[in-house]
Amino acid sequence: MRWAQAGPTYGAEIMTTLAPLREAPLSTELDWPDRMTPFTPFDRDIQADPIEHYRWLRANAPIVRAGDPAAPLYIVSRFADVTEGLRDATQFHSQLPGTTTPPGFLLNLDPPDHTRLRKAASSAFSPRAVAALEPRIIELVRARWMYFLDAGRGDAMAEFASPLTIAVISSVLGVPVEHSEQMRDWTTQMIDYLGVLLRGVPDDGSADAGPYRALTGYMNNVLDAAMQSPQDDVVGNIARLRLDGVLTAEETTGFVTILFSAGHETTTLLTGNCIDFLCDHPEWLEFLRQPDGPGQFLNEMLRYRPPVHRLTRFTHEDASLAGYRIPAGSSVRFLIGSANRDEAAFADPDVFDPLRSNSAHAGFGYGMHMCMGNWLARLEVRTILETIGQTVRRIERDTTIPRVPLTGGAFATVGLAALGVRVERL
The missing domain is CATH 3.30.43.20 (Uridine Diphospho-n-acetylenolpyruvylglucosamine Reductase; domain 2)
Structure with missing residues (x-):
């Protein structure tokens, strides 16, 4: 039939x-x-x-x-x-029947656990903590972009987007940047493992709990250090929730782990989608030079080519x-x-x-699970677009480096694994 x-x-x-x-x-x-x-x-x-x-x-x-x-x-x-x-x-529930969600993994929790944890965790993102991030993000974006711009060409994913977003989320969470490559590998493998464990993704035999344990163990050490003298930043505020007994040690560790993994994976892909679009449509560079241009460009890109x-x-x-x-x-x-x-x-x-x-799109999700970290992603990618608009005269594909779409896995994200780009300074 x-x-x-x-x-x-x-x-x-x-x-x-x-x-x-x-x-x-x-x-x-x-x-x-x-x-x-x-x-x-x-x-x-x-x-x-x-x-x-x-x-x-x-x-x-x-x-x-x-x-x-x-x-x-x-x-x-x-x-x-x-x-x-x-x-x-x-x-429509977030939790797969018959499974136990790791503590702190908000995306896979249903009420009332989700409601309690999200309310507590959201208090860690105080206006002061968020505002304090902007100067450091601007510094990281400009340093990494100028390095790429000076080279004049390269793989925009491997040489710009990925190392930048890892550096930003590492800085936000107080993670030593020298460990970022190892942690990126752990994140990729952890996502595959959790897809099988919590999302019903078919297991091809590669799912391994080891990277999940390694990453959560590392983040637990980050929180232990932050608890000694909590600062008024994101990790410091989450450490206080543990100290005050609002969240358990396991919940704070899981939450910071999710912040780290989500904080660089999707932002890397969103950055690549923006640059890829500019290679095809360099006329939009002038729009990025306008005061509100980067923010408006970003919001439309989240509708037009979202990473999730x-x-x-x-x-x-x-x-x-x-x-x-x-x-x-x-x-x-x-x-x-x-x-x-x-x-x-x-x-x-x-x-x-x-x-x-x-402009009421669903690029950051919808409903009670709408992305809590969208503020960080918007700040980071808007800063990237502002910097490109201020510094680039010409942008185009570098065909000596293959453009490789991201494929495989559970089809959660869409973007690029590699993107050859040539740039000329303004």
């Missing part, structure tokens, strides 16, 4: 008292155009450039089953459905969304990368327009 059209007219509400809930079709049963393969989040070609698949899903199958037919993922692609699902913590493309939730009981039944025990992927390109939510969604009237 093949499906031609699935899903209600966008925006129409189907009352379950008037019509039975429908079963979402399998991706492989849909009548895909000849040029397109059925959507699966594990296809590396789709991971490299998923936008056309997103567009087709929104128009034809807003909720679809993909992946392993025996245990399919429910894929949600429209803005209204994605944001509704992410707001609904009653039907999907958020995962789980159903503990039978659920419904947009007229479809989602059985208990299902894994649901909310495609924020697709939601941000929804024609029903954004005029001309495939056009990059920093001055658009509707």
Whole structure:
């Protein structure tokens, strides 16, 4: 059996008292155009450039089953459905049934534990602590960019974005920068391990708990040192929560570990997406020289090419969304990368327009799990864009260095693993 059209007219509400809930079709049963393969989040070609698949899903199958037919993922692609699902913590849970979330890992917690921990942890980000970060971030950005600019060319990911974001989050958390490469490797391996442990990602045999234990152990030592004389900074404030008994030692360690890993991975990809776009559209350099240009450019890039493309939730009981039944025990992927390109939510969604009237995108997530560290990412990448605008006359691809899309894994993030760039000083 093949499906031609699935899903209600966008925006129409189907009352379950008037019509039975429908079963979402399998991706492989849909009548895909000849040029397109059925959507699966594990296809590396789709991971490299998923936008056309997103567009087709929104128009034809807003909720679809993909992946392993025996245990399919429910894929949600429209803005209204994605944001509704992410707001609904009653039907769509962050914790995989039958698992125990490591203490402090906010993204994988449900209320009431999530509510308690987020409220306590958010108090660590005082206005004074946040404001104190800006001079150091400006210093780090300018030093790393001028090094890249002086060279005139290079891999913008390996030689600029990655070492910079590691240096920034290390500075924020009081982590010695000389250990940053080791910690970056631990982070990558830890994410793979937690994907299997907490997200239901298929285990290919490479998942290893060792890097997770190494990184959390390192962060526990950072907090132990901070507790001796807590400063009015992010780590100092989190150390006080441990000293005051507001959070346990395990919770503060887990929270700082998540801050470190999320604080450089997604920001690295976002930085690369911005630079990649400027290589294709150098005319936007002039826009970055305007007072509000970098902030407006960044906000639109978060809609247009966000680094995070999907958020995962789980159903503990039978659920419904947009007229479809989602059985208990299902894994649901909310495609924020697709939601941000929804024609029903954004005029001309495939056009990059920093001055658009509707900028209420889901680039930093939605609902109670909206990214707590978005303030740091915005400050860091806005500073990068300001610095590029102030110093660059010309930017273009360096074709001697391959442009390599990030692929593999659970299809949580979209960006570049390598990006050759040539720059000329203003």
